Amino acid sequence: MLSPLKAALFLLLTLTGIGLAWYASEQSLLLPQQARSTAQTPSTTNQFVDAKITATAHVVDASQLSTTAPSAPPSAPTKPSATNNAEHTEATPTAWCRPTSRLGKLESAKKQTVYTWVDADGRKHFSDQAPGRKNAAKGGTDTQTLELEKQQERFALTLHQHGDDMPAFFQSNLRARIHKAYDVLADFIDPEQLQKVAVNLHLFDQRSQYQTFMNKHTQGLSPASVGFHNSRDNIAAALNLSDKQLVTTSLHEAVHVMNAGMFGYLPRWLNEGIAEYLEDMEVSGQSVRVPAPHAHKMRYLQHSPIGIAQLIQSTGHDWRSQQMQAYYAHSQALVFYLQSSPEGRRWLSTYLNQQALNPCQTINIGLHVEKHYSGGVTAMQQGFTQWAQTQPPAHQY
Numbered sequence: 019m020l021s022p023l024k025a026a027l028f029l030l031l032t033l034t035g036i037g038l039a040w041y042a043s044e045q046s047l048l049l050p051q052q053a054r055s056t057a058q059t060p061s062t063t064n065q066f067v068d069a070k071i072t073a074t075a076h077v078v079d080a081s082q083l084s085t086t087a088p089s090a091p092p093s094a095p096t097k098p099s100a101t102n103n104a105e106h107t108e109a110t111p112t113a114w115c116r117p118t119s120r121l122g123k124l125e126s127a128k129k130q131t132v133y134t135w136v137d138a139d140g141r142k143h144f145s146d147q148a149p150g151r152k153n154a155a156k157g158g159t160d161t162q163t164l165e166l167e168k169q170q171e172r173f174a175l176t177l178h179q180h181g182d183d184m185p186a187f188f189q190s191n192l193r194a195r196i197h198k199a200y201d202v203l204a205d206f207i208d209p210e211q212l213q214k215v216a217v218n219l220h221l222f223d224q225r226s227q228y229q230t231f232m233n234k235h236t237q238g239l240s241p242a243s244v245g246f247h248n249s250r251d252n253i254a255a256a257l258n259l260s261d262k263q264l265v266t267t268s269l270h271e272a273v274h275v276m277n278a279g280m281f282g283y284l285p286r287w288l289n290e291g292i293a294e295y296l297e298d299m300e301v302s303g304q305s306v307r308v309p310a311p312h313a314h315k316m317r318y319l320q321h322s323p324i325g326i327a328q329l330i331q332s333t334g335h336d337w338r339s340q341q342m343q344a345y346y347a348h349s350q351a352l353v354f355y356l357q358s359s360p361e362g363r364r365w366l367s368t369y370l371n372q373q374a375l376n377p378c379q380t381i382n383i384g385l386h387v388e389k390h391y392s393g394g395v396t397a398m399q400q401g402f403t404q405w406a407q408t409q410p411p412a413h414q415y
Contacts, residue, residue, distance in 0.1 A: 173200040174216040175272075180231070181223035181258075191301075192265055196272050198306050199296045202415055203276055206367055211374040215279035217272050220255040221264065228257040247271040249278035270297040281370055282377020286337055287329050291349030295357070306415040308357075311350050318347035319406045326352065326399045330383045355405050357413055365391045 175196055177189060184192075196217070204212055222228035232239055232255065235248055245256040245267035254271035258264045273293040277284055284292075300307040310316075322344040328336075329348050337345055356362030368390050373381060388394040 172204065172212065172214055173197060173276075174214070176216070176218050178218060178220045180220060180227050184221065188261065192268060194301050195265065195269055195299060198301050198415075199269060199273055199299060200276055202296060202299070202306060202308075203273070203280055203292070205415065207280070207371045207374055208367075211371055213280050213374070215276050216252050217275045218251075218253050219268055219272055220253065221258060221268065222255065223258045225257060228255065231255060245271045247274040249275055252279065266297045269299070270294070273297070281373045283380055284373065285330065285332075285380070285383055286334065287332055287345065287349040288353070288383075290346060291353035294346060294350035295353045308354075308413040308415070310410045310412060311347065311354060315347040315350060316406065318344045319351055324348045326402060327384065327395050330387065330395075351406065352402060354410065354413070355402050358405065358410060359401070361392055 175193060177184075177193070196219070200215065220231060222231065229241065232243065232246060235251070235253065236246065239246060243257075244259060244263070245254075247254045252275050254268065254275050256264055256267040256271060270293045273296050274289060277289055277292060294311075295308060298309055300309070322341060324332075324341070324344055329345070329352065332345060353366075356366045365387070369381065369383070369386055372386075373379075384395065387398060391398055393400075
């Protein structure tokens, strides 16, 4: 409130053209101290924006090279793609969706002719060339022709051992599991969508070497990390703490690289859910057994429940919260549940086929579930909740 004296002075100064400037100065002096302090410091809104920018920058790094709890790549804009329906959004960075692990489409399987015959001495021969007259003249039996389908080179795994060499039987077991993991993933999608995939797996027995390698290829990962993957450069790495841990960590990280090579971008819950689903797989000959989630993981579904609507729309911030382990447990359980029923397998196959067809586009998974899963999210949630009360049997492939 201006005093009568100040009001008269203001009227006089206004006539001289300087009253407004003086009034603004007076009002500045009348601001409460608290209000001026607030004006001089970043607002709550600005602090939030800064935090989002910082977090996004971290996510970009982590999308290229992630720990066993990798951050998802930055969310794509929500503007619908001009070339797709509303379920798709704009393209994600090609470093994530077109990694070097993607070697190209598989060629159609070719058949190879193999000739077999028994010579005069009773020895059986196999050859890709028909026996000549010389062999026939020696009294060999009639030649049989076999049509064998050539084994497609669908997957390339290279082991890089840093430190002492792993025993041969251990290497063989690890290779068999990773190759079978590819076969299971290949079963998720149509044959014409299959990609050749390469994985470079680095194994370390010294933490110092592992951390040097990790720091060379990424930023901001926890020193306690025992495994990470770089989907851009088809690198998976694991630190050896025990034989069992090394196998599961190696398999988990290799699956992430294969996911990127086969499907492109996957939402965080599905990427982690598939890796968790396959990391404990058991191989016996040509058979694969995937056990149900461990009891301690299933307890998260009872004591720290996360709804499917929340899970499938989860962000990197959610995965960095105190509920991180619950998100891992729910993701693995949901993938296992989907693979336990024809409807779940059909939906998952539909989703992964669409993603493989457009690896650089993210699909609005909530809309996709509503459109392609019978009963939508509500039915999926009801079935998942009921399933979580049971003791599910292992899956056989």
